[in-house]
Amino acid sequence: MSTTQSTTSSNGEFTSWRGFEMSDLPEMPSWIEPLGRAGYIAKGLVYFIIGLLAFKLAIGAGGQISGSREAIEEIGQQPFGRILLGLLAIGLVGYTAWRWVQAVKDTEGNGDDAKGILKRVGYAISGLGYLALGWFAASQSLGFGTSGGSSGGSTGSLLDSSWGRVVLGIAGAITIGVGCYFVYKAYKAKFMGQYNLAKMSTTMRSVALHAGRMGLSTRGIAFAIIGGFILMSAVRGTADGEIAGMSDALAAIASQSYGKFLLGTAGFGLMCYAVHSFLLGWFRHFNISR
Secondary structure, eight states: OOOEEEOOTTTSEEETTTTTTOOOOBBTTTTTTHHHHHHHHHHHHHHHHHHHHHHHHHHHOOOOOHHHHHHHHHHHHTTTHHHHHHHHHHHHHHHHHHHHHHHHOTTOOOOEEEEEEHHHHHHHHHHHHHHHHHHHHHHHHOOOOOOOOOOOOOOOOHHHHHHHHHHHHOOOOOHHHHHHHHHHHHHHHHGGBBBOOSSSSSSHHHHHHHHHHHHHHHHHHHHHHHHHHHHHHHHTTTSSSOOOOOOHHHHHTTTSSTHHHHHHHHHHHHHHHHHHHHHHHHHBOOBOOO
């Protein structure tokens, strides 16, 4: 990494900081910016609550091990909970739209080669997941939602056939790969290129760097654990009827030696990931077509 602390353009704006360059992103439609920003903030809120509840449990201050749906239910129990859930649903649907625009318009400049197509397909699949969460938040807001229960999905039908187990095994391996990619992404910190560095103070850039690294590493480890659960279900041909989710990953972490310390660290890491999402919602660079 470059030892240069910062570089400025002719108009005085930062173009790089500590060797991290602002990405030269393709243009995107102007209507997507508010949806993208709202989406990052909504996503961050969900992860912050998951992390906070795990951290509180680890230090003996209440809390619980939860997944995304349990976090949404927790929001609904707060004052003005239904209003908050409605706003959260809008934000999550906005994040879905942003993910699909990323996939279709190639806003990250990934290209049309195999690697680029794989990333863009990942954006589209991620969007589907957040659309489901948005729908769950909306149903809770309107008062006709059911209990969140586990944040996973059913594996029973997949385990009933050999081909289903193969599909489940592939899904588990892909999830492990995604987790490893998150850890690699945290190490390289290329996410710094997504920020509009010119609008951030030096302190805020440092917070973005460290929160992003800690948060992405924690999320990556959780994804690898989730993928391991799914892969074991495929290999053994047995499961409790649910695909593993974030709550299962946190429970596995808590069951280890020094489980409270590890759970507290994981909870703190997920809160860092939430800060990373909040900062992207505020400072992300959107190359808007004029």
